[in-house]
Amino acid sequence: MVERANKTANFRLVVLDGRAYLETYEKSFQTRDVFTLWGILQLLRRYPGKVPDLDMMFDCVDWPVIKASDYQGPHAPKPPPLFRYCGDDQTLDIVFPDWSYWGWVETNIKPWEKLLAELNEGNKRVGWMDREPYAYWKGNPQVAEKRMELLKCNVSEKHDWNARVYAQDWVKESQQGYKQSSLASQCIHRYKIYIEGSAWSVSEKYILACDSVTLMKINADPLNLLLIGAMDTRARYKPTIPPNAVELCSETMACPAEGLVKKFMFDSMVMGPSDVNPCSMPPAFEPFALEQYLDRKLYSIKQVEKWEQKYRDVVQDQRS
Structure with a gap:
């Protein structure tokens, strides 16, 4: 097997x-x-x-x-x-x-333990109310069509969707010494956007660590x-x-x-054995508890879908 x-x-x-x-x-x-x-x-x-x-x-x-x-x-x-x-x-x-918990060399992203300390420091520099009131995303849009679509939400001469979306050219960034890709310096917006790449994206943990409101698709495909x-x-x-x-x-x-x-x-090397035991994992769901959890998840998804449809109807009425 x-x-x-x-x-x-x-x-x-x-x-x-x-x-x-x-x-x-x-x-x-x-x-x-x-x-x-x-x-x-x-x-x-x-x-x-x-x-x-x-x-x-x-x-x-x-x-x-x-x-x-x-x-x-x-x-x-x-x-x-x-x-x-x-x-x-x-x-x-x-x-x-x-793999990126232990470092992503090709994008100069440090091991998680060291990077998390930097993100925590970045969070302290600007309080949430003092952050820029926009939804922020920066990444490589070439890996997925949905990311290319996201770029259309950027500010233009005709519309401002209150989003600040940037395409990241990793080849150019590596040549310039990764000066524009510090994750700790990106915790200055009230809202951060998470969007999958070709599947899921390793960026999820970095976005959540910024203590900004995270905007993501509730029924994202890859988990x-x-x-x-x-x-x-x-x-x-x-x-x-x-x-x-x-x-x-x-x-x-x-x-x-x-x-x-x-x-x-x-x-990221462990220098010696831990003096405490590993964390204990919660027991597996009983069938009834699992069914309840899935029902709550489905209800939440349908509720958000109703809100989305209501918003679309309002926009449509305004246009007509």
């Missing part, structure tokens, strides 16, 4: 008795795979002897691919466990924290949620080291690294 996930996986990682072993299938886009693996190694350093054995196939591409419809019915095969950065209601991919449980059958599975796997540790990754990759690794 695990091996069937290698059709699209970039790598297979086995954790056995607290040690990590890597089998690589295909290099990922940019350094997604590097910092995903780095994050797992830091988990092993923070909680030595406490991380259970694990056999994971990981796909570093955005879109989930394990379609739930392919695994329905009494005679359907078991879905292959494939980890990735996002999922949705139609797929069964297992969601894992994205970036942390895994809260696993099937009991996985707990009884004892992984074995793949024949082509090599052992992986923080030193073998960080020492030969260069430039920002090396800097971000050392900035």
Whole structure:
């Protein structure tokens, strides 16, 4: 079942008795795979002897691919466990924290712990009432049509939608030393817009950390949620080291690294074991509680859709 996930996986990682072993299938886009693996190694350093054995196939591409419809019915095969950065209601991919928590070299975004401290400082500079009363977004619009549509909401000679929307040219920005892309300096607007990229977007956590009102689509398709449980059958599975796997540790990754990759690794390296246990996860939903939660979610979505339609009707009446 695990091996069937290698059709699209970039790598297979086995954790056995607290040690990590890597089998690589295909290099990922940019350094997604590097910092995903780095994050797992830091988990092993923070909680030595406490991380259970694990056999994971990981796909570093955005879109989930394990379609739930392919695994329905009494005679359907078991879905292959494939980890990735996002999922949705139609797929069964297992969601894992994205690589940028440990640094996104290609956009000069620092590891989360260090960046969060900068964002907190940025929040203190301007109180919410003193911030610019606009909805702000800045990013790469080329990755999704919906982002190209968002650019039409920018201020023009005919309209001011109270939005300030900017296209980010990352190639030009890298050549100029990332002087116009400091996330901590962007917490000066009362409202921040979150919009997905080709799937979800890693920008969500940075936008929410600005303590501005976040505007987002309530029924966004790709979800970036942390895994809260696993099937009991996985707990009884004892992984074995793949024949082509090599052992992986923080030193073998960080020492030969260069430039920002090396800097971000050392900035996010766990220097010693934690003196407290990992956070406890809440129990899984009971069927009735899950049904209640889904009903509340559906009601909220329909309520917002009614407000949207009411607004459209008002605008239409004004135009006619």
